[in-house]
Amino acid sequence: MKDALLARFVDDRTCLSEKELGELIDELRSDEKLAREVRDYLVFDEMLSENLREDRGDLPAQVRQRIRDLENGTKSRESTRKFAIKVKRAAGETPAASGVWRRAVWGLLAIAAGIIVVLGVLIPRMKDESSDHSGILARANDMEGNATVVRGDKNVPVSTSGGLMPGDSIRVKEGETLSFIYVDEETKVSLEGGTRLRIPSQDRGKRLNLESGRLTASVAKQPAGKPFVVDTPQAEITVVGTRFTTSVFSWKVLMRLEVTEGLVRLLSKGDGKVLDVGAGEYATVMNGVGFIGAPPTDKLPRAEMLREIQVPENVGKVAAIAIEETALWAASAEKPALFQLDMEDAHVLKEVDLSAEFGRILSLAWDGTHLWVLAPAPSTARGKGGRHGISLAAVDLTSGKAVRWVDRSGWDYLRGGKLSLTFGEERLWLKRSGGMIEEIDPAGGNTVRSHSTRLNGGSVIAHGDGVLWSHVWGWIFRVEPADGDLTLVGTFPPYSASGDMVAVGKGLVWTIKGKNRQRLCLMKMPKGD
Amino acid sequence: MPSEQDSDARFEEILEDTQLPVRAYIAGMGVSPDDVDDVTQDVYVAFYKQKGTLPPDTTPVQWLKGIAKNLCLEHFRRSKRYGERFTALAEILEQLPDSQEVSAGDDSYRDALLHCFSKLSDRHRELVNLRFRKNLPAKTIAERVKSTEQAVRVILFRVRKALKDCITREVAKGAAG
Numbered sequence: 173m174k175d176a177l178l179a180r181f182v183d184d185r186t187c188l189s190e191k192e193l194g195e196l197i198d199e200l201r202s203d204e205k206l207a208r209e210v211r212d213y214l215v216f217d218e219m220l221s222e223n224l225r226e227d228r229g230d231l232p233a234q235v236r237q238r239i240r241d242l243e244n245g246t247k248s249r250e251s252t253r254k255f256a257i258k259v260k261r262a263a264g265e266t267p268a269a270s271g272v273w274r275r276a277v278w279g280l281l282a283i284a285a286g287i288i289v290v291l292g293v294l295i296p297r298m299k300d301e302s303s304d305h306s307g308i309l310a311r312a313n314d315m316e317g318n319a320t321v322v323r324g325d326k327n328v329p330v331s332t333s334g335g336l337m338p339g340d341s342i343r344v345k346e347g348e349t350l351s352f353i354y355v356d357e358e359t360k361v362s363l364e365g366g367t368r369l370r371i372p373s374q375d376r377g378k379r380l381n382l383e384s385g386r387l388t389a390s391v392a393k394q395p396a397g398k399p400f401v402v403d404t405p406q407a408e409i410t411v412v413g414t415r416f417t418t419s420v421f422s423w424k425v426l427m428r429l430e431v432t433e434g435l436v437r438l439l440s441k442g443d444g445k446v447l448d449v450g451a452g453e454y455a456t457v458m459n460g461v462g463f464i465g466a467p468p469t470d471k472l473p474r475a476e477m478l479r480e481i482q483v484p485e486n487v488g489k490v491a492a493i494a495i496e497e498t499a500l501w502a503a504s505a506e507k508p509a510l511f512q513l514d515m516e517d518a519h520v521l522k523e524v525d526l527s528a529e530f531g532r533i534l535s536l537a538w539d540g541t542h543l544w545v546l547a548p549a550p551s552t553a554r555g556k557g558g559r560h561g562i563s564l565a566a567v568d569l570t571s572g573k574a575v576r577w578v579d580r581s582g583w584d585y586l587r588g589g590k591l592s593l594t595f596g597e598e599r600l601w602l603k604r605s606g607g608m609i610e611e612i613d614p615a616g617g618n619t620v621r622s623h624s625t626r627l628n629g630g631s632v633i634a635h636g637d638g639v640l641w642s643h644v645w646g647w648i649f650r651v652e653p654a655d656g657d658l659t660l661v662g663t664f665p666p667y668s669a670s671g672d673m674v675a676v677g678k679g680l681v682w683t684i685k686g687k688n689r690q691r692l693c694l695m696k697m698p699k700g701d
Numbered sequence: 702m703p704s705e706q707d708s709d710a711r712f713e714e715i716l717e718d719t720q721l722p723v724r725a726y727i728a729g730m731g732v733s734p735d736d737v738d739d740v741t742q743d744v745y746v747a748f749y750k751q752k753g754t755l756p757p758d759t760t761p762v763q764w765l766k767g768i769a770k771n772l773c774l775e776h777f778r779r780s781k782r783y784g785e786r787f788t789a790l791a792e793i794l795e796q797l798p799d800s801q802e803v804s805a806g807d808d809s810y811r812d813a814l815l816h817c818f819s820k821l822s823d824r825h826r827e828l829v830n831l832r833f834r835k836n837l838p839a840k841t842i843a844e845r846v847k848s849t850e851q852a853v854r855v856i857l858f859r860v861r862k863a864l865k866d867c868i869t870r871e872v873a874k875g876a877a878g
Contacts, residue, residue: 184854224829234738325845
């Protein structure tokens with residue numbers, strides 16, 4: 173088959189003629205290898221969309237809305253689509269395919285919200301574009317290389333653009349630089365290589381959208397009520413008459429702001445919190461986490477891998493781990509079973525079947541006497557109390573039966589990312605949705621204290637050396653339960669930590685490694701200070 | 702007999718846990734990316750109507766894939782454009798052995814994607830951004846980058862292949878240690 177035909181089909185399922193589609197089907201029918209290749213590409217596209225697409229909807233929320241509509245006898249799906257398409261057409265935008273808006277299945281309330289949001293977004297945008305050529309906002313005063321401006325459908329060099337206007341998108345390639353000065357005041361902005369910047373409407377004051385890269389600005393005093401704002405994917409930076417430096421790392425994950433003079437107000441989009449950053453100070457914002465005080469990521473210390481062991485085949489993928497003095501406990505992700513493993517070579521010392529009590533295990537913690545299992549509330553527990561939520565259970569390691577139950581009811585326990593359990597200071601520490609951590613008395617089962625932290629939904633926690641550690645996406649944080657602050661202390665080497673983590677003291681932790689989760693790593697944590 | 706609350710809790714749990722493999726399965730049947738979410742919603746609504754019950758010895762993903770198969774075929778049959786052809790295509794793709802793709806939600810996958818994305822040239826990165834991040838069609842991308850629609854599709858296909866190979870390599874490297 174010609175690659176061109178395959179390329180067209182993979183990119184757009186609707187672009188082939190009926191004859192071409194027939195030819196493709198005939199080929200796939202006679203060539204299983206090719207059919208698998210095509211199927212893999214289709215699945216791969218879905219994975220790319222899942223990880224990259226900006227307007228990807230929240231499927232569980234959409235399903236819940238559909239169910240509410242179903243139960244209320246409301247059918248809003250078709251009308252919502254038509255409405256959305258109208259709005260899209262009115263804005264002059266062309267979706268990737270005619271069905272692009274079909275994904276948006278909102279209920280009646282969502283329609284109302286949609287009107288507000290869509291108008292809120294589109295009206296300024298249409299106004300913005302209509303006023304694109306109403307006047308020059310700034311002019312380049314220094315540049316290396318050939319930075320370009322995307323203006324409407326055209327891509328023009330900054331040098332011949334005649335000046336920068338609202339609606340322009342500026343691209344500075346690697347190795348190039350661009351500085352520009354506003355025409356009506358002494359505000360200077362410098363962009364480094366690899367930066368992408370959009371100039372939106374200036375109706376509410378001077379505003380720049382820094383998509384990625386690094387921007388330095390020296391900002392003159394602004395009129396009252398019209399502050400100078402730099403908008404980034406992670407945070408909104410409002411300058412309060414100052415000179416400042418900000419960096420945005422690409423991939424929408426991390427942003428670092430450095431202030432050299434004056435005062436800057438930082439709004440973290442992840443958690444809606446506001447922080448004032450003064451001269452000589454810096455702040456880092458991480459997507460979904462909020463503020464974290466941290467040195468630059470490229471200079472972050474790395475955890476050191478001291479040892480790794482392969483778990484036996486019969487354990488399968490590891491869902492959770494805990495330490496019992498000289499042995500590791502691993503919960504299988506494939507069946508409700510615990511395995512006591514030798515720390516040297518991971519051979520199985522003992523296997524405990526938990527199928528009588530649990531369907532699957534989310535996290536483990538050893539309290540010095542008992543192994544605690546965190547799991548979705550089993551049917552037996554729910555049958556007694558009519559609960560839905562989670563259960564913590566101290567299990568008898570001979571029979572696999574629970575000897576003590578701590579139940580927590582509520583939807584929140586089953587939503588919002590990873591649940592994680594650890595033990596320290598005579599308490600069980602349960603990390604749940606929204607970054608909330610509960611300290612639970614294992615004897616009474618009561619919550620002694622709750623802490624609201626800035627932990628991301630995907631993070632896990634481990635208590636050790638009197639410190640509460642957390643990691644997410646390879647970043648290691650120290651958690652300050654008292655105020656919920658996070659300090660970024662370093663990173664794990666790539667693939668060395670995925671999911672659960674357990675501290676063993678003296679700055680050491682065990683982690684579950686990589687995709688197949690069948691290797692465990694002993695890591696030396698970086699020093700945070 | 703489980704209580705209504707039990708069923709709801711179990712449904713929520715299954716919805717959160719299975720949405721990625723179910724989406725991938727539906728995409729792998731040849732459903733257009735813009736229809737994948739719609740069909741996936743239909744799958745979970747159908748499952749909800751069954752009160753979230755599962756036959757014994759069947760995993761949620763297996764059961765949901767069964768529902769998804771029927772709904773995908775129904776989706777194609779309803780299609781005004783070459784419905785019969787797409788139904789035939791879906792039947793071929795559905796009979797293939799399970800794909801070994803890793804989960805898109807896996808941390809290692811995300812790390813590998815990040816790494817491989819950073820290795821692309823500026824031009825290829827821009828194309829991927831326009832196609833997957835902004836969800837723009839090849840025609841619009843071609844206009845933006847001053848190329849032809851077909852050339853954009855061919856380049857995107859090569860970039861997909863490079864990214865896919867790189868991610869597979871990186872994930873395997875991570876898994877092997």
